[in-house]
Amino acid sequence: MKQETTVAFIGAGSMAEALISGMTKTLYQPEQMVVTNRSDAKRLEYMQQTYGVRIETDKEKAVSEADIIILAMKPKDAAEGIASVAHVINEQQLIISLLAGVTTEAIVSLIGKQVAVVRAMPNTSAAIGQSATAIALGHYATDAHLAIAKTLFETVGIVAVVQEQDLHAVTGLSGSGPAYVYYLVEAMEKAADEIGLDRAVAKDLILQTIIGAAHMLKATNKHPSVLRKEVTSPGGTTEAGIGVLEHYRYQEAVIACIKRATERSEELGQALLSSVK
Ligand SMILES: NC(=O)C1=CN([C@@H]2O[C@H](COP(=O)(O)OP(=O)(O)OC[C@H]3O[C@@H](n4cnc5c(N)ncnc54)[C@H](O)[C@@H]3O)[C@@H](O)[C@H]2O)C=CC1
Numbered sequence: 001m002k003q004e005t006t007v008a009f010i011g012a013g014s015m016a017e018a019l020i021s022g023m024t025k026t027l028y029q030p031e032q033m034v035v036t037n038r039s040d041a042k043r044l045e046y047m048q049q050t051y052g053v054r055i056e057t058d059k060e061k062a063v064s065e066a067d068i069i070i071l072a073m074k075p076k077d078a079a080e081g082i083a084s085v086a087h088v089i090n091e092q093q094l095i096i097s098l099l100a101g102v103t104t105e106a107i108v109s110l111i112g113k114q115v116a117v118v119r120a121m122p123n124t125s126a127a128i129g130q131s132a133t134a135i136a137l138g139h140y141a142t143d144a145h146l147a148i149a150k151t152l153f154e155t156v157g158i159v160a161v162v163q164e165q166d167l168h169a170v171t172g173l174s175g176s177g178p179a180y181v182y183y184l185v186e187a188m189e190k191a192a193d194e195i196g197l198d199r200a201v202a203k204d205l206i207l208q209t210i211i212g213a214a215h216m217l218k219a220t221n222k223h224p225s226v227l228r229k230e231v232t233s234p235g236g237t238t239e240a241g242i243g244v245l246e247h248y249r250y251q252e253a254v255i256a257c258i259k260r261a262t263e264r265s266e267e268l269g270q271a272l273l274s275s276v277k
């Protein structure tokens with residue numbers, strides 16, 4: 001990435017912060033980034049103080065001076081947010097959208113110009129360089145734009161290039177995915193409490209169990225069911241525990257969860273289209 005490249009964030013929430021936190025630890029200088037939001041000046045000050053990025057209350061100024069514009073507002077705020085800066089966007093700029101469910105076609109149409117859009121679905125682990133991000137090209141985006149976006153997201157983790165229609169599934173799977181893992185950890189912590197373990201001890205054990213299992217999946221490349229069976233002694237504790245998960249249809253619940261999140265991504269895209277009709 002050339003040093004003079006400027007990246008403007010429209011939106012300064014959780015995902016913008018995760019990206020900025022990761023990007024400023026790698027290829028990007030904080031001064032290359034300018035952050036805007038709707039109205040929360042305190043939040044902008046926090047971003048400046050924490051990451052050294054530039055902040056700007058004049059969104060039009062931030063956008064007009066940027067090479068890359070990252071759409072980081074909620075899908076429900078996108079129509080208004082994009083409309084407020086569309087007149088200062090030009091065809092030389094690259095738009096990267098983080099908006100769940102919203103198509104590149106809808107973004108091009110809201111901007112009203114033949115502008116290059118790359119749609120991306122990272123996750124909040126970008127904050128520590130561990131995002132699983134998928135990206136897809138919009139109609140006016142070229143392979144050169146794809147390469148720029150890929151380089152940008154590789155500073156915060158791994159990147160898969162997918163067809164745009166697959167981004168709904170990616171959103172349900174890995175965009176929302178960290179929350180499913182955190183929910184499991186919450187349950188493990190509650191269980192540890194109920195079975196009388198010291199909280200601090202339990203916290204360390206749970207964390208290392210999750211890290212260890214993730215590393216085992218990666219390092220051994222074994223199928224998760226094989227690794228699971230290696231833990232499960234016949235007539236032992238794991239078998240007894242998994243029996244309870246089966247009783248509560250744990251896998252069915254996880255599958256239904258990911259399908260529902262995928263469907264919700266589609267709904268968010270539809271809701272934006274209906275709001276601008
Ligand atoms: N949080 C996550 O794990 C992920 C979020 N995303 C996507 O990233 C986007 C942002 O999500 P979060 O950061 O979680 O939301 P958030 O609610 O934490 O932040 C949204 C930000 O947008 C700003 N905003 C709202 N309207 C605006 C406008 N008209 N002009 C300028 N700024 C405006 C708000 O002031 C706020 O700073 C969403 O579209 C979401 O689908 C994508 C991947 C993961």
Ligand SMILES: O=C(O)[C@@H]1CCC=N1
Pocket residue numbers: 100171175176
């Ligand atoms: O919950 C959401 O809508 C966003 C998209 C993926 C993760 N967070």
